[in-house]
Amino acid sequence: MTRAAFLLSLGSFAGAAQLLMTGEASDYKSLFNGRDLGQWTGDQQRWKVERGVLTGTSGGKSVSALVLGGREFGDFELRFDLRVMHGAGGMQMRGPGMGPLGVELEVGASTACGLTSTLCVQWIINGSPFVIVSSVQPGEWNTYRVVSKGSTFDVFLNERSTAYTIVAGHSTPRGKLSLVMPAGAPSNIEFRNIRLKE
Numbered sequence: 001m002t003r004a005a006f007l008l009s010l011g012s013f014a015g016a017a018q019l020l021m022t023g024e025a026s027d028y029k030s031l032f033n034g035r036d037l038g039q040w041t042g043d044q045q046r047w048k049v050e051r052g053v054l055t056g057t058s059g060g061k062s063v064s065a066l067v068l069g070g071r072e073f074g075d076f077e078l079r080f081d082l083r084v085m086h087g088a089g090g091m092q093m094r095g096p097g098m099g100p101l102g103v104e105l106e107v108g109a110s111t112a113c114g115l116t117s118t119l120c121v122q123w124i125i126n127g128s129p130f131v132i133v134s135s136v137q138p139g140e141w142n143t144y145r146v147v148s149k150g151s152t153f154d155v156f157l158n159e160r161s162t163a164y165t166i167v168a169g170h171s172t173p174r175g176k177l178s179l180v181m182p183a184g185a186p187s188n189i190e191f192r193n194i195r196l197k198e
Helices: 003-026
Strands: 040-042 047-050 053-058 064-068 076-086 088-095 103-108 119-125 128-136 142-149 152-157 160-167 176-181 187-197
Touching: 053 064, 053 176, 076 088, 076 103, 088 142, 088 187, 103 142, 103 152, 119 152, 119 160, 128 152, 128 160, 176 187
Parallel strands: none
Antiparallel strands: 040 064, 047 053, 053 187, 064 176, 076 142, 076 187, 088 103, 088 176, 103 119, 119 128, 142 152, 152 160
C-alpha cells in the first residue's frame, strides 16, 4: 500500500469514527447549558454556574439539592462529570424531588473506603448507604454513566463497569433527577456535561 493510499484509508476511518461519535452524542439530551441553572430548581444560594461548570458549595448544616423540573424519568442512560473537592455530592434518581427517597450515586469522604485520602463512590437507597462500588481521588474529574432499567441500576466509572448491579425493587418506576450535597460536613463539588438518553 502506498503512503497516499494509507493516509486516505486512515482519513476514511477517522471520518467514520467521527460520525459514530456524533451519532452517539445526538442520542443524548443535554440537561445543563453551561450558562445558567436553566430548568434546575431548588437551593440556588448554594448552587451556581461558574466558568461553564455547575458548582455546589455547602456548609453541611442541611441537605442541599437542585431538582430538574418539568418531568420525571423512568428507564434511562445518564452521563455526567463530577469533581468533589471536599465533602460529598451526587445524583439522585427516581425520587420525588426534595428529600431522601430514591436511588443516589454519591461520591464523598468516608472511613468505609479504608483510606482517608480517597473518596467513596457508593449507592444510597432512600437515604441509607447500600454498597461502595469504587473510590476516586479528591479534586479529580471523573465521568459517570448510570444505566437504569426497571428496578436495576448499573454504574460505569470512566467507562469501566464497577461490576455491581443494584436492584431497588421498592423504587418508583419514574421519578425526578436531583443534584445533592448531604448534611454533615462542608462540601464543594462541580458538575459538567450532564446528559441523558431515554
